[in-house]
Each structure stands twice: as structure tokens, then as C-alpha cells.
Amino acid sequence: xxxxxxDAAPSSKRVEKFLKETNIQxxxxxxxxxxxEHFKEPFKTMNPFNCIPFLELDDGTVISETxxxxxYLEQISNSEIKLFGENAKEKALIEMxxxxxxxxxxxxxxxGARNKFEMFKGAVIPGTRTDFQQNPAVTKWAIxxxxxxxxxxxxxxxxxxxxxxxxxxxxxxxxxxxLRTADRVGIDIKTYKYAFIxxxxxxxxxxxQESPQLSSGYLTR
Numbered sequence: 001x002x003x004x005x006x007d008a009a010p011s012s013k014r015v016e017k018f019l020k021e022t023n024i025q026x027x028x029x030x031x032x033x034x035x036x037e038h039f040k041e042p043f044k045t046m047n048p049f050n051c052i053p054f055l056e057l058d059d060g061t062v063i064s065e066t067x068x069x070x071x072y073l074e075q076i077s078n079s080e081i082k083l084f085g086e087n088a089k090e091k092a093l094i095e096m097x098x099x100x101x102x103x104x105x106x107x108x109x110x111x112g113a114r115n116k117f118e119m120f121k122g123a124v125i126p127g128t129r130t131d132f133q134q135n136p137a138v139t140k141w142a143i144x145x146x147x148x149x150x151x152x153x154x155x156x157x158x159x160x161x162x163x164x165x166x167x168x169x170x171x172x173x174x175x176x177x178x179l180r181t182a183d184r185v186g187i188d189i190k191t192y193k194y195a196f197i198x199x200x201x202x203x204x205x206x207x208x209q210e211s212p213q214l215s216s217g218y219l220t221r
Contacts, residue, residue: 001026003069004043006033006052010110010177011066013210015053017173018070020207022079026055036129050127067098070170083170093164097171104149105178112142112185139185146182154192161201168205176202 003026005012019026031037031052038050046062047054054064055072063069074084085091114120115138124132153175157163163171179199183189190196202208 001058002056003028004031004038004047004052004054004056005029006031006038007211009033009052010181011051012053014066014173014177015069016210017176017207018083018170019073021168021173021205022074022077022081022083024073024077024079026073039129067170083168083173085165085169090165090169094169094171097164097169098174101149101171101174101178105146105182106174108142108145109178109181109185112139112146113181115139115142116185143182143185143187146178146185146187149178150182150187150189150192150195153195155194157194157198161198163198172202175199176208 003015005015005028007013007016007030018024031043033052037043038047038052044050046056047064049064051064053066053069054062055069056062063072071084074082083094085094110126114124114126115134115136121134122129122131124130124134153163160166162168163175176199179189179195189199
């Protein structure tokens with residue numbers, strides 16, 4: 001089994017944090033997506049959506065998408081740490097919060113960044129290299145959606161250390177990268193007091209430490 005990553009990409013960083021926090025070990029192969037390695041064979045055939053990360057199983061099956069990879073690894077591992085939840089109630093609540101974060105923050109900001117920064121010209125649509133033009137209106141919409149989410153998060157986190165279940169979950173990892181991307185597209189995350197405190201506490205966890213050499217702005221495709 002091999003995990004194909006590009007460590008500078010937020011989606012890869014989400015998987016990396018999951019692996020560190022659960023102590024799950026998996027062989028990792030780095031692909032240089034800045035040089036388009038994921039568009040070359042055999043990777044293009046393995047993963048025709050041209051995204052990072054993706055997991056190749058021993059039988060040749062390929063699983064892409066961050067949460068699908070993490071969920072699979074958690075289910076087959078012997079780790080006592082279950083970031084997707086330990087019972088039906090926990091799993092439902094974690095899924096609820098993760099969907100809220102992705103739908104209202106992480107994914108809009110993902111596309112907002114691609115429509116804002118020079119480095120994504122020619123790569124506006126994930127998994128492609130085309131002449132499709134960037135649209136500032138997408139970034140504006142993403143920022144407004146994320147601000148609404150952050151306001152709600154700020155209220156929710158007033159007396160909590162974690163988003164749900166009073167412990168670290170995959171929702172916290174998603175939320176962390178939502179705030180990080182919000183900051184990069186121009187939202188002042190410090191104005192959301194309790195959400196920012198939560199973000200800073202997560203940032204200090206050993207499992208959230210990252211190499212300072214990694215690019216801070218690259219996405220996944």
C-alpha cells in the first residue's frame with residue numbers, strides 16, 4: 001500500500017496530520033504537482049481526477065479524496081485513536097461538522113484561492129491545465145461564505161477546546177485548514193476571537209507541526 005502525496009498541498013497536509021495524530025504508518029511517495037508529475041503515467045491512469053493525495057492498495061485499487069483515505073486507514077488500522085468517532089452518535093456529529101466546514105468554508109475558499117492568486121492561472125479548474133479565466137466574483141463569494149461560517153464557529157467555540165465530542169476529530173483538522181486558507185485569501189481570522197484561540201491551540205499540537213520549507217499556498221491539483 002502506498003500513499004501518494006505532495007506535502008505542500010493542504011489536502012496532503014490534512015492526511016499528514018491525521019496520520020500523526022493516530023500514529024498510523026503508511027509508505028508515502030511524493031509527487032511534484034508543481035511540475036505536473038500527477039498528469040504523467042502511471043499516475044494519470046491510476047487517478048484520472050488528477051488530484052493529490054491518493055492511496056494505492058496492494059490489490060491495485062486506488063482511493064482518492066482526503067476523508068475517504070483517512071477513513072479507510074482508520075478502519076483497517078489497530079490505532080486506539082478514532083478521529084472519525086467511536087460510536088454512532090459521535091460518527092454522526094463529526095460527519096455533520098465536517099460537512100458544514102467543507103461546504104461553507106473549505107471548498108468555497110479552495111476555489112476562491114484558485115480564482116485569486118497568480119500561481120493558479122491555467123489551473124482554475126481542479127485537475128486540469130486550461131486557459132479558463134480566473135473570476136474575482138468566485139473569490140468574493142467564497143470570502144462571504146467563509147465569514148458566515150466563521151461567525152457561527154466563533155459562537156460555537158466560546159467554551160470548547162474542540163469542535164465536537166470534546167476531543168480532536170477529523171472535523172478539527174478540516175476546520176484548521178479552513179481558517180488557514182481564509183487567512184490567506186484575506187480574511188482577518190483574529191477578529192473571530194474564540195475560533196482563533198481554537199486555531200492557535202491546534203497549531204501547537206505536535207501532530208500539527210509542519211516543515212517551514214513547505215510552500216504555504218499550493219493546493220492539490
